[in-house]
Amino acid sequence: MLTRQEALTRIGRLQLKLQGKGMDGALFIYPIDVYYFSGTRQNSTLWVPASGEPRLFVRKSYTRAKAESCIDDTRPFPSSKEFPGAFGEEVKKIGFTFDVAPVQQYQYYQKLLPGCEFVDISAVNREIRSVKSAWELEQIRHCGVELGQVFRAVPQFLKEGMREVDLAAEFEYRLRKAGGEGYVRMRAFNQELFQGLAVSSATAGDTGFFDGAVTGQGMSAASPHGASAALIPADAPILIDYTAVFNGYIIDMTRFFVIGKLDPELEHAFGVAVAIQDYLAQNLKPGAICEELFLKALEMATDAGLAEHFMGAPGENARFVGHGVGLELDEFPVLAQGFKVPLQVGQTLAIEPKFVFPGKGVIGIENTFAVTENGGEKLSELPDDIVYL
Missing domain, CATH: 3.40.350.10 (Creatinase/prolidase N-terminal domain)
Known part of the structure; x- marks a missing residue:
């Protein structure tokens, strides 16, 4: 309390x-x-x-x-x-x-x-x-511990041919058993989210209303976000992008799993995503301008030949690479074009460079960081690596 x-x-x-x-x-x-x-x-x-x-x-x-x-x-x-x-x-x-x-x-x-x-x-x-106290940061760290435990358990239940929604259900079951509250509050009008999304190459490139890189197909036109009834194939990236909510506070993380091997183009894009995340994390310092960090991320994606796939399907790219988290999923600050605001110590951001390749899948990374004088403090201990099964 x-x-x-x-x-x-x-x-x-x-x-x-x-x-x-x-x-x-x-x-x-x-x-x-x-x-x-x-x-x-x-x-x-x-x-x-x-x-x-x-x-x-x-x-x-x-x-x-x-x-x-x-x-x-x-x-x-x-x-x-x-x-x-x-x-x-x-x-x-x-x-x-x-x-x-x-x-x-x-x-x-x-x-x-x-x-x-x-x-x-x-x-x-x-x-x-947007500026979190030491007490608030401790709440988010706890979320990171609990969410990390669920991510570590994924190889126990992820199987080729299972439905996306079954993967999501297994993940959510464990998170709920750990005490996760499930409420993912969003402030933006017309945005909503059911805990997170588990999608494979079959639906990861589907576009939709959600203001993010990946929407997924969802279960119906009334709920067009997240996991669907599509079957999970081998040799393709499987995105699990979930929040954990404990004591009202949210952490946001994404990890990728592959049953088999991964397309070299996607492996290359993953390396670029990690490099973008690491650059941004190093520069999450007070005074850094949010828009400038976004533009640097876009420059790195462009230099790698991946600009059209950055943060969304070509033509439907999201214009941000990081968003504040706390009691809501879409808090300030935002690493976005037009957000010309300096960072402050204690702010918390989910950094999520992702690349969308319609027909092939999605690849990238997401972690939540706190702004400090020395750069971003990662609020979870989960490794960033792709998990191959």
């Missing part, structure tokens, strides 16, 4: 930002934001004044929220008439996370607090959450 000191530190950082922007406070309604600052994911609304004590208004379950919350003033959600009385008359400018708030909810709180100006603090919130 979140410690009281951890919560107070986070709230203090937020209050400094609010004061700097001349705001009177921030109102959080999105569950994972409420959890980040309060320690409970119960159905609640959190008010954090620019100075002073925060308040947590709970709809359900008040009993559980009261037991879990790090906020001293945790109370039942008041009636519409009583709600404005919880705010002083001096409160006029309120921060709100426009990136995730439905219009209906925005209008509801505007009606409850007439005369107040609601200002978007999505970027402020995401920047605060």
Whole structure:
């Protein structure tokens, strides 16, 4: 569970930002934001004044929220008439996370607090959450240990001719037995993910909605992501790209397996992917510009003659090579074109250089790193090598 000191530190950082922007406070309604600052994911609304004590208004379950919350003033959600009385008359400018708030909810709180100006603090919130404390880094390291154990067990159950979905089920079964929570929260609109994906050359090149290098075929048009009923062949790369979620925190890793031998072109691409990952990891230092790291990765792929396959099928390439992880899979920062932001110590990123060859398969690597003064700290101990069976 979140410690009281951890919560107070986070709230203090937020209050400094609010004061700097001349705001009177921030109102959080999105569950994972409420959890980040309060320690409970119960159905609640959190008010954090620019100075002073925060308040947590709970709809359900008040009993559980009261037991879990790090906020001293945790109370039942008041009636519409009583709600404005919880705010002083001096409160006029309120921060709100426009990136995730439905219009209906925005209008509801505007009606409850007439005369107040609601200002978007999505970027402020995401920047605060991007920098992980020592406690948070320990949660992610634990995820790495547990996920690594499942990856190590793959040779016990991966067989030629089994369906992708059976491979995924075996992997997910072991991860769940280890205590994995399964929730893979994503902030971006219209994005969703069921734990991860296990795909072979039969479907790895399939394009889709997911904002990443690989989508997979999925089980239907309603769930067009991840493993399918396709059979896993010999002599082709098998991608297992999974998250592990423990205590709310996420780690993201990818490993490749081959039953037999691998096409030389794919072996070459794997070497390039590892070289890109290693370069980026060495340069995950404070002050490094995210866009510049992405452009260097693209340059390395281009120099290797693989640019059209980098981070997606030709013509549908994703324009990033790394993304922040934490309580959500798509946190800040992003190593992407247009993201001209310097890295900060304590940020955590999944670095995932991958190459997609329609008809042949996908190859690459992914690990989660923490930004340090000396470069990226790998948050798992699993070797990067392709596993041949």
